[in-house]
Amino acid sequence: MFKPSRLxxxxxxxxxxxxxWAAGDDQPQMLEPMEIIGDASAAQTLPGSGYVVGEQxxxxxxxxxxxxxxxxxPGVYVREEEGLGxxxxxxxxxxxxxxxxxxxxxxxxxxxxxxPYSNPAAYYFPTLKRMSSLEVLKGAPLLRYGPQTTGxxxxxxxxxxxxxxxxxxETVTNDRGSTDVHATYGDTAGDWGYLLETVQRSAKGFKxxxxxxxxxxxxxxxxxxxxxxxxxxxxxxxxxxxxxxxSNSSYLGLTDADFSQ
Numbered sequence: 001m002f003k004p005s006r007l008x009x010x011x012x013x014x015x016x017x018x019x020x021w022a023a024g025d026d027q028p029q030m031l032e033p034m035e036i037i038g039d040a041s042a043a044q045t046l047p048g049s050g051y052v053v054g055e056q057x058x059x060x061x062x063x064x065x066x067x068x069x070x071x072x073x074p075g076v077y078v079r080e081e082e083g084l085g086x087x088x089x090x091x092x093x094x095x096x097x098x099x100x101x102x103x104x105x106x107x108x109x110x111x112x113x114x115x116p117y118s119n120p121a122a123y124y125f126p127t128l129k130r131m132s133s134l135e136v137l138k139g140a141p142l143l144r145y146g147p148q149t150t151g152x153x154x155x156x157x158x159x160x161x162x163x164x165x166x167x168x169x170e171t172v173t174n175d176r177g178s179t180d181v182h183a184t185y186g187d188t189a190g191d192w193g194y195l196l197e198t199v200q201r202s203a204k205g206f207k208x209x210x211x212x213x214x215x216x217x218x219x220x221x222x223x224x225x226x227x228x229x230x231x232x233x234x235x236x237x238x239x240x241x242x243x244x245x246x247s248n249s250s251y252l253g254l255t256d257a258d259f260s261q
Contacts, residue, residue, distance in 0.1 A: 049075070049138040058131065064180060064201070066090075066128050073136050076152075082249050083206065086218065088125055092152035093138055099123070104146035106155040108239070117147050126156055127199045127222045127243065129182050133157045161193040161228050161237075162186045177204035177217070186226075195226040205248065218247040 051073050053061075062068040065085030067078040079089040079097045090105075091097030099121035105112040113120050137145075138152040145153050165187040172180045179202050186195035198221075205216030221244045228237040 051136040053134045053136075055132050058128075058133065064129055066125065069128070069134070070136075070154075075138055076136060082247075084203070084218070085128070086125070086245070086247065087123070090154065092136070092154075093150070095151035100125075102148055103151035104142070104148045104153045106145065106153065108158055109155060111146055120148065124243075126158075127201070127220060128156075129180065129199045129201070130159055130197055130222060130224060131156045132159050158224065158239075159184055159195065159197055161188060161195045161226055163188050163193075176206060177215075178202070188228075191230050193226075193228040193230065195224070197224040197226075198222060207249075214248060216249045218245060218249075220245045 053069060053073065057072070058069060061072065062085075066088050067080055067085045070076045070078050070088075070090060075093055077091050077097065079091070081087055081089060088100060089097040090100040090103055092103050095102035101121040104116070104120075105122055105125070107126050112124065112126065113122060134157065135155040136152060137155070142149045142151075142153055145155075167183075167185040169183045170181070172178075179200075181198075181200040184195065184197040186197075187193065200222075201218070201220040203217040205218070207216040209216065221242075223242045225240045226237060227239075228235060
């Protein structure tokens with residue numbers, strides 16, 4: 001016959017009391033937002049090292065080129081490739097910058113790389129023009145966000161859903177044949193909010209190829225749709241994004257005409 005010992009009875013009573021407390025606790029649980037840091041003041045309290053590039057600083061820098069923006073962040077270095085910031089090579093704390101494969105890239109807290117553990121090289125980078133801010137994190141907390149623990153984390157925060165009806169259109173062009181169009185429209189009514197956004201970019205490039213009539217530019221189409229339901233104790237956000245890019249230069253800045261010479 002099995003006779004329970006004092007130790008087993010104590011453990012059983014402890015587990016029973018813990019289960020009863022958990023069942024009776026109906027206090028709401030606050031989930032962390034998608035931002036890793038949040039704002040510049042919160043970066044000072046992180047166990048690691050954090051830096052936030054806000055919306056105003058993004059507009060001050062070249063807001064179409066992530067390389068120019070990251071050059072202002074301590075501990076981050078970039079390697080130019082095609083000269084337009086389409087495919088950045090980013091390194092943090094001495095990690096190699098090749099295809100940004102030694103850092104974790106995220107958009108709204110979601111990993112960008114389709115296979116971050118087996119193939120972390122970044123052959124796609126979000127359109128910077130539709131971002132409202134970006135966060136850079138270095139140090140111990142990296143384990144929470146992805147497999148890259150020696151470099152750092154870059155989290156891009158996309159345009160938020162507005163609290164009231166709001167529209168925005170910006171068009172920028174220059175004498176080199178480049179045109180950038182950024183348009184957003186959104187609203188919040190009651191428990192529901194939405195945002196529609198598009199970025200259209202085209203350029204002829206700044207390089208000329210001998211004995212060729214082709215340019216070294218690109219065409220980018222980027223579309224984003226967000227829908228949010230906000231309840232009393234929880235919220236649900238759905239986001240759809242489609243991006244298409246046609247670039248006349250390869251990853252190394254060479255074209256078919258260059259290879260044929």
